[in-house]
Amino acid sequence: MQNTAKIAILHIFIIFLTWPLTAPLRAQELPAPVISGNLQLNANVFIRDSVIGAANIPQYDRQLFGAESWLDLNYSHRGFDFGLRFDLYNNSNLLNPNDSYSAEGIGRWFIQKKIDKLGLAVGYLYDQLGSGIIFRAYEERPLAIDNALIGLKLTYALGADWEIKAFTGRQKRLFDRYAPVIKGFGLEGFVAGGEGEDAWSMAPGLGFVNRTYDDATMNNIVSTLNTYTADDIFVPKYNAYAFTVYNTVSSGPFSWYLEAAFKSRDILVDPFGEFETSGGAIVGEKLIQEAGSVLYTSLSYAAKGLGITLEAKRTGYFDFRTRPQEQLNLGIINFLPPLTRINTYRLTSRYAANTQFIGELAFLADLRYSLKRKWFFALSYSQMTDLDNALLYREWQGNVQYKNGSKWSLLAGLQTQVYNQAVFEFKPGVPNVQTLIPYADFLYRFDRKKSIRLETQAMLVGDDAKAGGKQDYGNWLFGLAEFTLAPHWSFAVADMYNVQPGVAAPMDANGEGLKIHYPRVDVYYNYKSSRLSLSYIKQVAGIVCAGGICRLEPAFSGFRFTLNSSF
């Protein structure tokens, strides 16, 4: 953003912040202005531990401290909504876990106003069409995703239940923006009918998005294509068009969502592309130009004590980015909903399947049943393959929980996984990781204030016959004890122990796997709408996912302080 623009925005914001102070002078009867906000702070102390791989990045080697912080301020008055966010990164490894990033400034601002049926918004906008398959501008701080659209959005209410919206802008990139332009529109509505048990409703919608490359982006693409042989070359297109249609039908205990999305021929990167070179055939990141499609459906049934969810998704060539040269989670315009179960226990979530943009066929079935509010049963199955039916991920999980009133509860479960590490982590030749994970979770309340929670888990992996050992990092044990002293304090102690190191685990000088403990100690403090935590963490390298987007995180060793405060 230009400095003059920043100053102008700050002036506007200051005027509206001070508006209440001048209220007596204006002597008008107006609704009271509302100011709200949120502060989030993460601070890390890095303690080098080269044995587990927590080394060789600036933070461990010399910087020792790193922090990120976001301060959101929202102001509403006279039908206007104003937002301003200050972002700060000091020697932060959040954007790139292997590097250090320092910058600070205004990370977001927006102004919104509703004028009768017309709504308008300018600035850094978050929004989505449908489930986000063709467009989703959003923020996911744990993965440093901030895909805000810097631009303009108009909405118009077509009656009580229908709304049309249109937007245009460019995608945010840290404190700058990408050059390609994105624009689109959407139409959403709500229809209901019937009465009593025959009542039903529908929430149909459609959306359209267009992205246009700038000349510099296209010139860069052309230069890369000029290195390809005639078999692999193509004439690139400046514009890509994406269209989606979706609907939710609800009736009684049933709810059914269906979305179909299509994208015109667009340039994307095939990470496992094969192409001929002067040095022979190679496999690597290759630019291709393909039309894409996604079909996604979700059917749920919820009745007394019983809940069933069935989901399916087919993805073909649907990597939609502001420019194709962007890697990993950068420059993504859309969001493909993940169809694998979101696991929360430490070991059950260690191998998480990343959404595949090029080709994916995925299913999820989830069944929940409760008996007399004492027994709770859950069973789920998810599977992901590529479009050639090669297995990428499979998971079975079942658990049963018994609740003895509010005094104590015990949950026991079992998870099995098949995880295609070769594809998800670009490790060709390694076998699919097979896991068997029994787990238990026991909660006991001493009184209304004091409670203790105990977790125990074990991960047993298969053998890697080729490498001669247990797969990947091998077998694990995990234990956690958490003591809560409501309403303010909570203490947790955990350890993840590599009881039988695998072929990829850290080794000693003789090539023997090291049985390493990865302990963690947390202290949490809650006060009104603020939450503080101080943790000592030694964490093994692994996949970290948020909302279906994952990335490989290196090991961590050190202290972490967090503060989250709303006002």
Next chain:
Amino acid sequence: MFLMRNTIFLALGLTTLLLSGCTEIPPLVTPAVPQESCENPDPTRVSGQQTQVLVEEFTGVQCVNCPAGSQALEELAAIHGERLVVVSIHSGFFADPYPESNYDFQTPEGDQLASLLGSPLGYPTAVINRRKFAGESRLQLGRNKWAGYVAEELARPRVAALDIIPLLDFQTLDLEVRVSAFFDASPTLPLKISLFITEDGIADWQKTPDGDVPDYLHRHVFRTAIGPYNGSEIKSEALAGNVYCAEFSTKISPDWNRDKLYLIAILSRADGDLEVLQAGEQKIIP
């Protein structure tokens, strides 16, 4: 009230935080190498030299996608010829050697260069002329951006022609290097000259999409820097008009294949910007 009631918690926490991380890896401090000014440099040796572009590729023997990146550089070299100067720096978490590896290509200077130029978001990655291009947030660039930015840099007008004259004593392995820069206009100081030694065609282990290959040919492997890894500042007294000439000396390792050693000279800005103005490459034993 809140702070007062929890002073102990905060004080203990902050003290622990501040005291725990107190060890640091020191920077690599390299003493200046002998840099003698020289006389009678011959501009006719490089009079036809065009703008040449430096590509510093960051790679590793455990990086499965890096062979494809290296191949992409070969494709670019086939197009641009000697105007492309490639240095492959093995650094980062993919660069640890196999137990069976003959060599550890990692070097302290290479790690310092990674620190200087910023760690990549993913591999393969390269820095082109140490320039932060418009629309990019970092110097490190993914493979699908290289061709475009190389073309952009090649289109820039030449700033200087670089001449590299090595002289190797085969007995003592003492290496003397004369580097001359013939500027097309009066140069604006501060500027730096960096000298690297690379070795080409080393057969050793490499992870590839087809598995672990024991005799993969590693190209343009960064071996060391002569003098500071980030260059030696060009002194005004070493300039005679628009001509800079200096002689450097070092000793090469007996473990290196002297027949496949190259010298890389890099002329770069030193005013806080790292931008490379011209690069040159010369085989030590022609």
